[in-house]
Amino acid sequence: MEVMHLKEKEVISTNQYIWLLFCIITAHATLHVPRLLIFQAGRDCWLSLLLAWFLDVLLAIVYAYMGIRFPGQNMVQYSITILGKIAGSIVGFQFIALFLFISGALERGLSLVLKKAFFPDVPIEILLISAFIVIGYGTLKGVEIIGRVCEILGPIYLISSITLFVFLLPEVKIDYLKPQLESGLYPAISGTPVILSFIGICIMMGMFQPICNKIENAFIGKFTAVSLGVFVIITIAIGSIGVFGLHQSQNMITTSLDLARYIHIGNFFQRVEAIWMMIAVGATIVTSAVLIWAFSLGFSQILRLKSYKPLVIPSTLISFAFAVTSADNSIQLTNFIFYTLPILAIYVETGLEMFLFFAALITKKRG
């Protein structure tokens, strides 16, 4: 199967690749995910995170292998190479449709939190329009520019998250974290798919790998990004239980925001939720831009177009339409994120990729 190459040739460095993936995890970590994990796994959430990290690293091996077996091809392209034009396009489309879908849900989640916490009088549509104008502009500039932005913002996010946790340490009561494994291993194991489905969005590595300047660094890059991302989520989850206790943490909407609000040193250093807002807004906008870029690129490759750029703004509008029309309030959105999204995400992230992996092995196809 001949692979269609677009006229745009974008290249990102290994550093940009790592920070892009890290920003994707950070975007989820700042919103609803830690709370949902605590709700499901309780005090054993750290164990869920470690299990999810392990499974995600195993999955990264498969993605890295496929990237090397089909050099220069992303997952949409190698779906077509392995399964043929029609079946491959259907499988490839499912990957990119998930990206578009998640970008809408992510922005909806962010706008609901921002409205509730910071802008109660601003209509949610205004927040969404502002966000999507930036997202559309960023996506039009291409992944190289987004990568450079992440290279600057990613380390700032990591340092900010660690700093916030350090400030919280005096407030953490270690007794709140006990007893561990109170209900056996089931809570930790059942929490693993929940968190895996969110850090699993890093299957975006399958889109980045062909444009990374050192393809051999794909696995180690993803390993680094996921390890850093999981570390950030562990600090939020443990910090939240340690400060607020299990039951209060389970009922918060965004634990990370409440943690940031809790920080104060004397009467002069407080209200650091502005740092949280900087991380949340920046990371979700960058993540949505990358997800829409992946959709536009993948869709143009399925249809064998000359360029993906004309599809960027219409794709952004679809994502905006998803965001505007989905969940009317935080409860609906949380229900959707908790019960529906993990099943959908795991089917695409793990199920489809493993199917392609075995199909490639059985049919002995190579790029």
Add this chain to the structure above:
Amino acid sequence: MIVVIAAVIICLIEGILLSKKAMKKEFITVCILLFVSVLIQLGKNFGIMTVPEIIEKLLEPVGKMYLKRL
């Protein structure tokens, strides 16, 4: 409503740009994507099930089987 207005404006702007470059296939794809976004918005306005709602109806019971009740 805002999605419909945006779709019309984008269609006009992209249409002029793409017709100048003779990119007919790209223009048709752009129109299809814009049509999808309008459909999503109209579906919500007329109370027709949107794609996220259909997915939710299908998968939520599966999630509820093994996850705690919120």
